[in-house]
Amino acid sequence: xxxxxxxxxxxxxxxxxxxxxxxxxxxxxxxxxxxxxxxxxxxxxxxxxxxxxxxxxxxxxxxxxxxxxxxxxxxxxxxxxxxxxxxxxxxxxxxxxxxxxxxxxxxxxxxxxxxxxxxxxxxxxxxxxxxxxx
Numbered sequence: 001x002x003x004x005x006x007x008x009x010x011x012x013x014x015x016x017x018x019x020x021x022x023x024x025x026x027x028x029x030x031x032x033x034x035x036x037x038x039x040x041x042x043x044x045x046x047x048x049x050x051x052x053x054x055x056x057x058x059x060x061x062x063x064x065x066x067x068x069x070x071x072x073x074x075x076x077x078x079x080x081x082x083x084x085x086x087x088x089x090x091x092x093x094x095x096x097x098x099x100x101x102x103x104x105x106x107x108x109x110x111x112x113x114x115x116x117x118x119x120x121x122x123x124x125x126x127x128x129x130x131x132x133x134x
Contacts, residue, residue: 028091082118085113
């Protein structure tokens with residue numbers, strides 16, 4: 001699996017993971033973490049469905065890609081993956097309505113994902129900067 005750069009995601013809507021969220025940042029970090037650490041095809045599909053709009057505009061390694069293509073790209077790495085994690089280096093959020101800051105807005109996010117594959121382990125680190133419309 002080769003490193004990738006993901007240009008942008010346009011996500012569906014704020015949906016809680018069992019509790020009220022305090023910010024767009026919290027929602028974004030929770031959903032992106034679920035996407036990165038998914039261990040099965042079903043977990044990955046659930047994470048994608050709850051985070052990424054079906055009308056997404058994606059760019060992968062400088063080329064436009066459909067959501068189905070991006071999903072297949074992520075699924076291809078699942079069978080040999082030993083572990084995965086994500087570190088958020090910087091997040092900037094701009095709520096659409098300051099009186100209801102967790103309802104909608106923009107999130108600019110810089111994160112690093114770390115994937116370990118196979119036996120012996122091979123480490124793949126991916127750094128991404130992305131703007132998310134929530």
